[in-house]
Amino acid sequence: MTTGQPHVVIIGGGFAGLWAVRGLASAKLRITLVDRGNHHLFQPLLYQVATAGLSAPDIAAPLRHILRAQRNVEVRMATVTGIDADTKRITLDDGSALDFDTLLLASGATHAYFGNDHWAEHAPGLKTLDDALDLRRKLLLAFERAEAATDPAEREAWLHFAIVGGGPTGVELAGTLAEIARHTLKDEFRNIDPAQARVRLVEAGPRVLAAFPEDLSAKAKRQLEKLGVDVALGTPVKEINADGYQLGDAFVPAKTVVWAAGVAASPLGALLGAPLDRAGRVQVQPDLSVPGHPDIFVAGDLASLTQANGKPVPGVAPAAKQMGGLVARNIRARLSGGKTSAFAYKDYGNLATIGRMAAVVDLGKIRFSGVLAWWFWLVMHVFFLIGFRNRLVVLLNWWWAYWSYQRAARIILGRGERR
Amino acid sequence: MTTGQPHVVIIGGGFAGLWAVRGLASAKLRITLVDRGNHHLFQPLLYQVATAGLSAPDIAAPLRHILRAQRNVEVRMATVTGIDADTKRITLDDGSALDFDTLLLASGATHAYFGNDHWAEHAPGLKTLDDALDLRRKLLLAFERAEAATDPAEREAWLHFAIVGGGPTGVELAGTLAEIARHTLKDEFRNIDPAQARVRLVEAGPRVLAAFPEDLSAKAKRQLEKLGVDVALGTPVKEINADGYQLGDAFVPAKTVVWAAGVAASPLGALLGAPLDRAGRVQVQPDLSVPGHPDIFVAGDLASLTQANGKPVPGVAPAAKQMGGLVARNIRARLSGGKTSAFAYKDYGNLATIGRMAAVVDLGKIRFSGVLAWWFWLVMHVFFLIGFRNRLVVLLNWWWAYWSYQRAARIILGRGERR
Numbered sequence: 001m002t003t004g005q006p007h008v009v010i011i012g013g014g015f016a017g018l019w020a021v022r023g024l025a026s027a028k029l030r031i032t033l034v035d036r037g038n039h040h041l042f043q044p045l046l047y048q049v050a051t052a053g054l055s056a057p058d059i060a061a062p063l064r065h066i067l068r069a070q071r072n073v074e075v076r077m078a079t080v081t082g083i084d085a086d087t088k089r090i091t092l093d094d095g096s097a098l099d100f101d102t103l104l105l106a107s108g109a110t111h112a113y114f115g116n117d118h119w120a121e122h123a124p125g126l127k128t129l130d131d132a133l134d135l136r137r138k139l140l141l142a143f144e145r146a147e148a149a150t151d152p153a154e155r156e157a158w159l160h161f162a163i164v165g166g167g168p169t170g171v172e173l174a175g176t177l178a179e180i181a182r183h184t185l186k187d188e189f190r191n192i193d194p195a196q197a198r199v200r201l202v203e204a205g206p207r208v209l210a211a212f213p214e215d216l217s218a219k220a221k222r223q224l225e226k227l228g229v230d231v232a233l234g235t236p237v238k239e240i241n242a243d244g245y246q247l248g249d250a251f252v253p254a255k256t257v258v259w260a261a262g263v264a265a266s267p268l269g270a271l272l273g274a275p276l277d278r279a280g281r282v283q284v285q286p287d288l289s290v291p292g293h294p295d296i297f298v299a300g301d302l303a304s305l306t307q308a309n310g311k312p313v314p315g316v317a318p319a320a321k322q323m324g325g326l327v328a329r330n331i332r333a334r335l336s337g338g339k340t341s342a343f344a345y346k347d348y349g350n351l352a353t354i355g356r357m358a359a360v361v362d363l364g365k366i367r368f369s370g371v372l373a374w375w376f377w378l379v380m381h382v383f384f385l386i387g388f389r390n391r392l393v394v395l396l397n398w399w400w401a402y403w404s405y406q407r408a409a410r411i412i413l414g415r416g417e418r419r
Numbered sequence: 420m421t422t423g424q425p426h427v428v429i430i431g432g433g434f435a436g437l438w439a440v441r442g443l444a445s446a447k448l449r450i451t452l453v454d455r456g457n458h459h460l461f462q463p464l465l466y467q468v469a470t471a472g473l474s475a476p477d478i479a480a481p482l483r484h485i486l487r488a489q490r491n492v493e494v495r496m497a498t499v500t501g502i503d504a505d506t507k508r509i510t511l512d513d514g515s516a517l518d519f520d521t522l523l524l525a526s527g528a529t530h531a532y533f534g535n536d537h538w539a540e541h542a543p544g545l546k547t548l549d550d551a552l553d554l555r556r557k558l559l560l561a562f563e564r565a566e567a568a569t570d571p572a573e574r575e576a577w578l579h580f581a582i583v584g585g586g587p588t589g590v591e592l593a594g595t596l597a598e599i600a601r602h603t604l605k606d607e608f609r610n611i612d613p614a615q616a617r618v619r620l621v622e623a624g625p626r627v628l629a630a631f632p633e634d635l636s637a638k639a640k641r642q643l644e645k646l647g648v649d650v651a652l653g654t655p656v657k658e659i660n661a662d663g664y665q666l667g668d669a670f671v672p673a674k675t676v677v678w679a680a681g682v683a684a685s686p687l688g689a690l691l692g693a694p695l696d697r698a699g700r701v702q703v704q705p706d707l708s709v710p711g712h713p714d715i716f717v718a719g720d721l722a723s724l725t726q727a728n729g730k731p732v733p734g735v736a737p738a739a740k741q742m743g744g745l746v747a748r749n750i751r752a753r754l755s756g757g758k759t760s761a762f763a764y765k766d767y768g769n770l771a772t773i774g775r776m777a778a779v780v781d782l783g784k785i786r787f788s789g790v791l792a793w794w795f796w797l798v799m800h801v802f803f804l805i806g807f808r809n810r811l812v813v814l815l816n817w818w819w820a821y822w823s824y825q826r827a828a829r830i831i832l833g834r835g836e837r838r
Contacts, residue, residue: 037831038559038563038829038830038831039829039830039831052476055474055475055476055477055828056474056828056830056832057471057474057827057828057829057830058474060830062607062829062830064604064607064608065607065825065829068605068606068607069606074609074610075607076566076567077560077563077567077831078567094567096567096569129830129832130832133832140457141496144457144496147495148495148496148497148513148515150515185483186487187487187488188481188483188484188487188494189483190493190494191493392815392819393812393815393816393827396811396812396815397812400811406484408476408812409474409475409476410457410458410476410481410484411457411458411475411476411479411481411548412456412457412458412496413475413548413549413552
């Protein structure tokens with residue numbers, strides 16, 4: 001690496017950050033990619049790790065390995081503790097600092113409890129692999145506790161699973177959990193019938209999958225109900241504690257509540273001194289740079305941008321990849337003295353899986369649901385998984401899960417309170 | 420389950436416990452299998468999880484799932500807190516108790532630091548899946564820290580890996596770690612050359628794999644050295660702390676020390692009031708029952724037994740399975756008013772893997788090492804893995820690892836101090 005070359009620092013190895021790094025593969029500059037973890041995560045399949053269908057390494061690949069052949073990039077596993085936009089310097093948790101000529105901040109989003117941070121303890125969310133393994137442990141342990149319970153009310157509370165939030169993650173979790181209760185755990189318990197478990201999807205708004213057209217939302221709801229999920233719409237959760245949750249006027253005893261309701265932008269966005277939107281996302285210029293700081297870009301879930309057509313760019317993986325790609329092109333353009341271009345989101349459609357043989361697909365003019373949509377979803381997701389080996393292992397797991405109704409990763413890990 | 424039937428409680432779902440449960444499949448009694456975890460672990464491949472070759476679920480299967488069709492057994496996930504041999508009652512950490520007619524204690528072994536318990540913090544051992552994931556994290560993080568280090572001495576300490584103990588686990592870990600440093604991580608770092616990492620196997624005794632004939636020990640040592648492992652024999656480790664370890668008169672700076680030197684029996688053995696050997700194992704009668712308590716059996720790594728030929732039964736998986744099988748037969752014999760039989764260990768041979776294409780096999784009259792031994796080891800281990808799916812996934816992982824030199828599970832999990 002030549003030290004005289006411009007230094008690009010990219011924070012975050014998610015879709016936006018990684019696609020930007022790749023887009024700069026042959027550029028004459030040195031790149032440092034900083035991430036808290038050592039891996040790129042294929043987040044769309046994270047719910048499968050939480051529900052014991054896949055192992056953590058199946059949907060993640062070490063950033064170093066992905067980028068080993070790209071000699072202009074150095075990968076650094078560290079947490080960013082400060083960003084100084086004026087002196088162009090970031091500080092890391094190991095006490096060191098990095099000076100940059102250009103910065104791309106792509107540190108994504110985290111859970112938001114809308115001011116109820118004390119809910120976090122009782123209703124964990126799903127953003128990282130560690131979250132997924134914690135959730136897996138919580139879900140599997142609930143059935144163990146129910147089996148051991150002698151008090152019928154306690155048993156019922158262990159068998160009540162509430163998922164708060166009717167977006168894609170909530171829908172996926174609810175549908176899969178219903179399958180686990182009804183099929184996967186069949187015959188394995190002696191004191192309880194896992195099929196008696198109640199899986200409830202709670203959404204404050206009037207429909208699930210609000211980003212989809214209304215007819216697909218309705219179809220998704222019907223498919224969820226067919227899988228055994230109880231869908232509660234139009235009532236917000238008012239309180240969550242160790243014993244259950246408050247839904248409207250009723251307190252529902254439940255030992256397992258999962259949070260899939262809200263995301264907030266990464267707190268690093270606030271360090272730039274740029275204007276933020278209500279969710280804490282950085283309001284970027286059309287070329288994805290930060291107002292007043294043409295050498296600082298923001299991309300992915302942390303960027304807030306309304307397109308020329310008046311529509312906001314959605315917080316989905318394809319948008320993050322496209323943003324990362326554009327930032328790379330804009331950095332190259334600057335390098336050769338050219339002008340930057342504005343971001344235009346190319347929407348190829350929207351798809352969400354619901355459970356076994358159930359999904360919805362919205363390709364604009366074409367919409368479909370059910371078995372065909374599920375196959376479409378499967379092919380797309382396996383195709384986009386990074387790395388040949390992962391694809392093969394994931395396919396093998398799914399093939400096995402499909403025919404056996406089993407889930408490969410039903411192993412409780414981690415030292416809990418009672419272990 | 421009929422309550423009038425005799426109640427057999429089996430503590431531990433390892434090889435001994437699980438084989439005993441299976442041996443009682445059609446017996447007219449009710450069985451409760453108690454385990455701290457929810458899974459049976461194929462311990463011989465645990466080092467592969469620690470060295471990122473396999474995922475945790477690849478080598479484990481839920482006990483409930485394995486035993487779902489055996490209707491006379493109830494699986495209970497709980498930790499045993501007390502055993503009263505006279506009143507025939509065990510107590511569990513959830514406050515409940517189980518009365519038994521017959522007990523099999525098969526809770527295995529744990530690490531032993533020979534009176535130096537403060538070493539545990541700096542030199543973790545490898546007995547459970549959680550241990551393996553902790554160790555994986557520690558090993559992978561060491562390379563990350565070395566890459567970020569600016570002080571050459573600090574960098575060297577991060578790249579020094581010491582494995583204490585030259586038994587099968589130590590040899591496997593050392594050989595695999597050398598392969599990771601030399602091949603897997605090639606090209607992935609920019610400031611360090613992982614191949615410069617020093618992997619040292621420290622054994623206090625005069626040779627590695629002391630349970631094998633001397634010529635195979637010598638061959639194992641040569642194979643380890645060929646893989647790049649520095650084998651230090653005949654010198655005990657005197658101290659281990661956060662900065663390194665004391666070997667004879669020299670203090671060696673090393674940030675990663677792994678403990679593979681000693682096992683101690685599960686502390687539950689002491690609760691029986693029976694005579695223990697030096698390692699804390701229960702000295703059982705020839706029929707594996709406890710002296711003075713004909714209805715209490717001990718099997719697996721927790722049992723200490725010298726055979727008629729004067730040789731002790733070794734603490735290996737085949738012995739545990741055979742013991743579990745015999746306990747089942749002895750319980751059946753009692754049930755029908757018959758006599759119990761004495762345990763006779765059937766030794767089919769001993770094998771240990773060392774690393775890529777390197778292993779030693781001792782079948783008594785036939786001994787061999789190298790590539791052929793490695794293939795023999797591979798076929799045996801995949802064959803004995805529980806569950807069709809696991810075998811397929813493990814084979815696929817190995818096939819991929821073999822051709823690519825890659826390791827599928829190189830994902831750092833868990834929230835460490837600096838995450």
